[in-house]
Amino acid sequence: MTKLAIIGAAGRMGQALVHCAPRFKELSLVAAVDRPDCPLLGRDSGTSAGAAETGVLMTADLAAAVRAADVLVDFSFHTVVPATAQAAAAAGRALVLGTTGLTTAEEQSVRAAAAVIPVVWAPNMSLGVNVLFALVKQAAAALGLDYDVEIIETHHRFKKDAPSGTALRLAERVAEGRGQSFRDVACFGRKGISGDRPKGQIAIHALRMGDVVGDHTVTFGVAGERVELAHKASSRDALAVGALRAAQWVAGRKPGLYDMADVLGL
Numbered sequence: 001m002t003k004l005a006i007i008g009a010a011g012r013m014g015q016a017l018v019h020c021a022p023r024f025k026e027l028s029l030v031a032a033v034d035r036p037d038c039p040l041l042g043r044d045s046g047t048s049a050g051a052a053e054t055g056v057l058m059t060a061d062l063a064a065a066v067r068a069a070d071v072l073v074d075f076s077f078h079t080v081v082p083a084t085a086q087a088a089a090a091a092g093r094a095l096v097l098g099t100t101g102l103t104t105a106e107e108q109s110v111r112a113a114a115a116v117i118p119v120v121w122a123p124n125m126s127l128g129v130n131v132l133f134a135l136v137k138q139a140a141a142a143l144g145l146d147y148d149v150e151i152i153e154t155h156h157r158f159k160k161d162a163p164s165g166t167a168l169r170l171a172e173r174v175a176e177g178r179g180q181s182f183r184d185v186a187c188f189g190r191k192g193i194s195g196d197r198p199k200g201q202i203a204i205h206a207l208r209m210g211d212v213v214g215d216h217t218v219t220f221g222v223a224g225e226r227v228e229l230a231h232k233a234s235s236r237d238a239l240a241v242g243a244l245r246a247a248q249w250v251a252g253r254k255p256g257l258y259d260m261a262d263v264l265g266l
Helices: 012-023 062-068 080-091 104-114 127-143 165-178 237-250 260-264
Strands: 002-007 027-033 071-074 094-097 118-121 147-155 186-188 201-206 214-222 225-233 256-258
Touching: 002 012, 002 062, 002 237, 012 027, 012 237, 027 071, 027 237, 062 080, 062 127, 071 080, 080 094, 080 104, 080 201, 094 237, 104 118, 104 256, 118 237, 118 260, 127 165, 127 214, 127 225, 127 237, 147 165, 165 201, 165 214, 237 260
Parallel strands: 002 027, 002 071, 071 094, 094 118, 118 256, 147 201, 186 201
Antiparallel strands: 147 214, 214 225
16 A cells, blocks of 8 residues: 655645545555645545545645655645655655646756656646647657647636646657757747748747636648647546556656656556
């Protein structure tokens, strides 16, 4: 039995993780952590998530959660990630990280942790999205630079970062498939007289509205045709199930930085 701690347990994804955890008989929820000013502290993590009681109370004690768990799953806020990564590394606990919007310094804290513990780090834990990553790279390699690429992502109005980490990863996969440097060809939206579209450009557009969980569409277009590869999430459960599968997979792995392609054998 793998003992699981959820960091950011009061958030939308944290609650989805608590709700979905009982589906995984090999996992045992032992800690649910959130910020010190969270109004749900002291309440049962299951009922807080609209699920059955878990007997695990919401807490702000990260150190105690780390001591109790084998694997930490972090869907908190980017500023929290370094503390989670450092605590996991110091205690030799595996880490699954789905938090996005990290700064360069915050990303470095994750890479440092991966030198001593196994870390699964992915911008989107959905199984379907990770298959999409592979398909997009394959399509980009086959179609080449003659096809223009536009990526549109839509999320709920409360999402903090833009574009989404998933959209960025999709763009990176396109660039890899075409042998490009993403930094050299990326375009984030357009305004004014933008002129003719440069060959090889990869454009990303972010929409924020309502309660959209997450929609991503990659369009390859050339004179005469368009090819669209898309994923639409109707429930955060899709991401939670992928993260829990990653938690199940990463327990006992060698130190290193892994992603969902490793979890899925892609």
